[in-house]
Amino acid sequence: MPGIDECLSGAMAIAGARSASLVDWSSGLALGSLGDSPVGEHETAAAETTDLVRAAVESQTFTVAEDRHSPLEDIIVTAGRSYHLIRFIDTAFDSRLVLHLWLDRQSGNLAVARFRLQALAEDLVLG
Template sequence: MANTDIALKEAMTIDGALGVALVDLASGMSLGVMGGTADLDPAVAAAGHTDLVRAKYRTMEMLGLEGAIEDILITLTRQYHLIRPLTAPSGAGLFLVLLLDRQRANLALARRRLQVIEGELDL
């Protein structure tokens, strides 16, 4: 089992990683952040993505959809933003946001690695 710092460090080893954040869905606040650039603050991106995750949960509820969100992908011209809600009971209401350089990242591998990291995260 990995703690938050170890999980965030592991996420930053994913090819193309620009930044990562662990986010509280209720407040939109980041519980941990690593990486980023002068033009890209993972905490700001994470706070903005909170509204998206909330909206998806509301939509699923309105539609009566069963199951859980595995991940949400936002594709931008130069980046991928990969959002992964935590599935463990101790992680309820939390999600990871991984920001990737689109030119350097392998999306399939990044999704798989983030899934493994999320599964090992112990809060």
């Protein structure tokens, strides 16, 4: 049964993965991280990821037409050399968690990585 460490290891096993973090976006806390942080330390990256997540979650444009309980599934940022996949994690109890994967654009495959990250996020909660 996977815990946080296994989930992050699984994310790092995705081809092209540069870092993986589990972030609580109610506070900006990194509950766990593996790999190289884009900004040198995972704590800073988690706080900045939180800003992006909150902007999306609290915007009418991205949420108003969606289902009340899980309006957003993921956020993808495409940059010149990398992708950032931010996957929302759904728990039975109230939590505000995302799984953030930093992916190398040359060696990674966005579609495969997105599919794999979804499975990891579900396995973390469902076992």
